[in-house]
Each structure stands twice: as structure tokens, then as C-alpha cells.
Amino acid sequence: MLPDAEPYTDVWLQGIVDALCDLSSKDALTGLVNRRSFEMALDRELDRVARSGEPALLLVVDIDHFKAINDNHGHAAGDQVIRAVARAISQMVRPMDTVARIGGEEFAIILPNCPATFGAMVAERIRERVAGLTVAVGQAVPLTTTISIGGAFAPQWVRSSALLWTERADRQLYRAKAEGRNRACLESHIDSLVTAEEKGMLFAVTQQDSE
């Protein structure tokens, strides 16, 4: 794990620091962001949304019936499935999105600047991609798996808390599980923006009245 450079030089030291940073921020199995840095990213995103008013989506992902995979095919196979799902998710999102492994078979994705219609599309795309995966484990028939996804948008212009945001996304994940798994459920976007059309209609009469 030590860097290749000449020991005790600046480059060597930097290499060690970089390696330690990776160790503390990444998940060893998948190379995704770990829970700790995910929480930091979530806080940062909330602050950004409060300031910018951009829509941001949080997705939580859980592999369906993961215990059965572990029980029937062993933990090594389970690990392989986790890695395959991690890879599939990463391939379906933008480079600016944060994909994290936040628990055993649980992932979370932060999508900044994500309009409501786009959010539903991405979630569906991720679900489809994972459902189409085949994971080769040893000599046996390749495994297939599905995921359930829950999602919630951060309230715009508001200083919210990471806990509330996560709770709302989790609630949608439970819904997805309860509705039969292998599906994505998103909380409807809190639409507090008033469009020009709405304003036009709102003031149509009052304006005429004062003219």
C-alpha cells in the first residue's frame, strides 16, 4: 500500500496522505463513497439547495432479498452481487452525483440539480439496469437480482436537516418494498414554485378590477 516514490520525499508523503484519505472516505468492497463521507456530502448538498433553490434528489437503494443470496450462495457471491450493483449504479448516474454504500446491501445517491421528471427517469433507469444484470459466481448459473429504490427531493430554499431528508427517502423505500420490490418510489416533489401561468390567472381579475 505504500507509494512507489522515494521514501520520505514530498511525493511519497503526499501518496501516503492520498491513500489515507481514500481509506477514510471510501468503501473497501465497492470503492464507492462510504457512509461517513456520504453524510458530509448530504449536509453540503442541503446547504447548497437552501442557498441556490435548485432541486436535489436523494435516492436510497436496497438489494431485494439479499439475505437469500448470502444464504444460498455464500458470502463471496453476496459480495460479488454488491460490487456488480455498485458498478451498475455508478454507470447510470452523472459524474457530479455522489454514489455511496451506506450499509450492507444499501446504497444512497445524491443527485444535485435534478429536476423532478429527470429524477424519476434516473431511478427507473437504475432499477432496470440492475434487473438486467447477470453476476457470474463460480460454476453455478449466473445470479440475477433486483433492487428497490426510494427517493425524496430536498426542500428548496430551506435549511433542512440531513436526517429529515433521509427519513423521507427511507419512507419511499419502505413503500417500494411493501408494493412488491423491484420498483422505484419517489415522494412527489414539494412544488412551491408559482409558474407565470399561475400568476397570470391569479392576477387576471384583480388587475382588471383596479384598471
Added chain:
Amino acid sequence: MAVTSGKGGVGKTFVSANLAAALAARGERVLVLDADLGLANLDVVLNLHPKLTLHDVFTERCTLEQAILPAPGGFHVLLAGSGMVEYSRLTSDVRDKLLHILEVVKPRFDWILLDTGAGISDVVLFAVSMATDVLVVATPEPTSLTDAYATIKVLATQQGRRHVGLVINQANRPGEGKLICGQLQQVLQRFVGPTPGQSFKLELLSEVKNDQMVRQAVLKRHLLLEHYPGSDAAQAIRALATKLLEQSAAHP
């Protein structure tokens, strides 16, 4: 009952305080809870200099009983006080504490008015979610109407509210409240749409005239109902209290 508004400065706290006084004058036990954590100003409106506030209750520097203060007008207040800025971020801890406080005070009062902050923040939505009924205060100003509309839209869609009361403050001429309410209701029907099996009703509960006496009372930090009881605005607030009492008698 939550008293809220889209935009700040439309007279939300003025309505809360004077409505509380009007209800108290009818023999009701009324508590006004300053739910505008962070930017509370009920104490300013009532010219109170509270020693003990919600903040002290949260930090266990005093008991809830000690922080419930009598206000001029015969009702009680629980003020947020400064230092609440740290609670303007709604954590589960703050939620639990507020819910607990509400549970404790509920049996002791006939009416609890939650004077919320302006806008559509987590804290406001949470405060409103604790209330059985919502009163939205707005003025005829286009900005105030737009923000009131946004708030009502969120209450209807997110909280599944079927009924929201509207108070039009600073009305310029008689009938303006009715016109505005009708207009808001129409736009809501068009853009929020009736959810199947659910109808949404925006009810104009009061139109408070743009009254010079209100300005005087606010500047002097007096309750309108105590100092200008004969003013048009005071009569409108008393009529609002009567309407609310009738409604609660019909649906206890």
C-alpha cells in the same frame, strides 16, 4: 390552529395576538405559541419582556409552567425568545420537544394558536402539521398573494389539507377579500387539481380593513382590541373569533 402566511410582514402575528384576545374575551382559555423559531416577534408585538422562553424550556433552565406567561388581553403566551436561531433547523430533537410541549399544554387550553414563521420552511410545515386547522393571512399585494398561493398549494398537496381558512388583512375596499379568495380557489382548482375523492376548500374567514387604527396600535405595541376596540379592524377580528367559535361548536 396554525396561523401562517406565505410572505412576512402581512400581519400574521397581529392577527394571532388580537384573535387570541378576542377569543379570551369570550371566556376561552387561549395560548399563543410562538412557533416562529429563529425570527420570533410575538414579544415585540405584545410589548413583553419575557425572562423565560421556549428556549429556556428546551435547555431545561425552567419548567414549561414557568415559561407560559399571561399576556395583555387575557390570554397566555409561550414565547420563543432569542437564542432560538439554533432551532431554526428542524432536527428530530426539536420536533420531539415541540410535540411533547404541545401534548402537555393541550388539555389546559381551549385554543392553541401557533404563530408560525413566514414562507415554506421545514419548521413552518412541521408547525402547521401539528395543527388541526390552518389560517393563512395575506394582504391584497401581488407578492403576498403569490406566496399565500404557494403555501396553500403545498398544504393541499403535501399535507393533504382539505380546508384552509383565509384572512385578508389590509383590505382596501369591502368585498376585496371575497374576490381574492375566489380567485385563489379558482387557480388552485385549475393547477392543483382535485385529487380523486377529495375536494379542497379555501374559506374566507375574515376581511380586515386597511385601518389607520391598526397602524397606531402596532406602532405603540398595543393590542388593537384593547386600545381601539371600536375600530373596523377590531370588529373584523371579533367577528372572526365568533365565526371560529361557531365552527368549533358545530364540529367539536
